[in-house]
Amino acid sequence: MSALVDPRLPVFTPEELATFSEFFYRHTGILFTSRKDYFVERRLAERMEATRSASFADYFTRLRFQPSGEELQNLVNLLTVNETYFYREDYQFKALVSGILPELARARPRGTPISLWSLPCSTGEEPYSIAMQILDGWDRADEFEIEIHGSDIDTRVLAEARRGVYGERALHRLAPDVRRRYFARHGTDDWRICEELRQSVEFSIVNLANPLDTRRFRGMDVIFCRNLLIYFDDLSRRKAVETLYDCLAPGGFLCLGHSESMSRMSSLFTARAFGETVVHQKPTQAEY
Template sequence: MGHPQVSDDDFERFRDYFHRETGIHFDASKRYFVDKRLVERVRETSSGSAKAYLARLSQGGAATELQQLINAMTVNETYFLREEYQFEALVDSVLPDIVARRRHRRPIRIWCVPSSTGEEPYSVAIYLLERWPALADWDVEILSSDIDTAVLERARAGRYSARSVQHLPRAWLARYFVPRGDEYQLSSEIRDSVSFTRCNLTAPGETRAFRDIDVIFCRNLLIYFDDRSRRIAADALYDALTPGGFVLLGHSESMGRISSLFSPRRLPRAIVHQRPGDAA
């Protein structure tokens, strides 16, 4: 069999289909990335051509292959304590604000989306243990989700390269990780503190499961969406938050350009976005 080719028409059909299913939009600058991974799926499924592969997907009954395609097309570039100033803002400003206004002792709920391979939610767990003394007085639930099932499995396994952990203080690395060859195994204590689930942020039927969230980390995801998908995602984040809850976006993202539902808050270490209302 020769090398499958992806025509301009194939690319447009794929781009429309993938956007409908995931909310993720690929512009022409991502053509090489898309073509390479489409060709890989054509070969893996013995479809013969990109046209035949896309026809198979659009005919329905291909949920398993759609998930494989999603796993191939999503980018997962992260490491522990990425943009650490936001974790500092969490323990120095966001959580103190929440507990000061809290009228009930229900658990504080933190949702990280996307989870990628787990570095972000695990960073939250470690940072709370190391830098938030009030953790002794509060139960905290950490949830994390991603549309990519392959990275969720890697996150649950908790094995990381030296590059992933390079920004952790040495004392933290020694306390929470065990060297395994050229990797580091995260302790079961930290792994068990995070619940991982699959979720498409632009699918209302999936995001309804997330409610009464106090803090959402949604960093460097909305940049992959078009305007319509960003608005759908913003609505989902708003609905998931408890009144007074906070969203932390990536450093290049701004909720103000997407939705008027949130109020910006300038904290000493970060700008965050808050759902108006009194905390429960």
């Protein structure tokens, strides 16, 4: 049964939806198929009302030519999905502390940086999970300068990540002792992550499809980019993986989501098994 049409919504022609979807794809790498038409229409209608645009043409002109890019950011915030929780797919975090970090540490002196990057980081659960796993699971953490970066295209979720306040659902996989160590009650139903962890992650806005955003991330040792590429088409996936490859240091590791297959995107990486997961390693200089 088809969804009922909301009579309050503006009526968009197929050509208008195609024009918008192509514009959004070029700017973000995210492709909306016709199955997402109603979702896109509702968000477009919301922004047209907020900007008092008389027609799609008026709104699209604003979207394309606004110098600040503020309206595009408003749409990005509405159209991106942010579903996460602490210790999601934690087998990769276990691989990080039991295999990846020890391997990286063997190749460098004590006191040198080890850089990790989480994108999209959403409201911060992933980079904070990385920090907790390193503190709890890697006995050499104090010997190195651990740098953790969290990035997302959505400015609203970045503000929530910096705030560090979470509901019960986000914490449902955490053991009671982990909660006690890293969280404090915040109001009646929420929890706030400790100041030390909030200060340990540097958050920033990054659009993976924009080279100007990603060029400052070079020499990363480990990149977590999980469950993002499923929203891209084949061409965007290949470009994104090549960008992540450039951001990694030689010998660095890329962790993808469990449903994302590197074999369909790039042959640049070497597959490595660590425990229950497979990650993807950039060759060292000697292997170039």
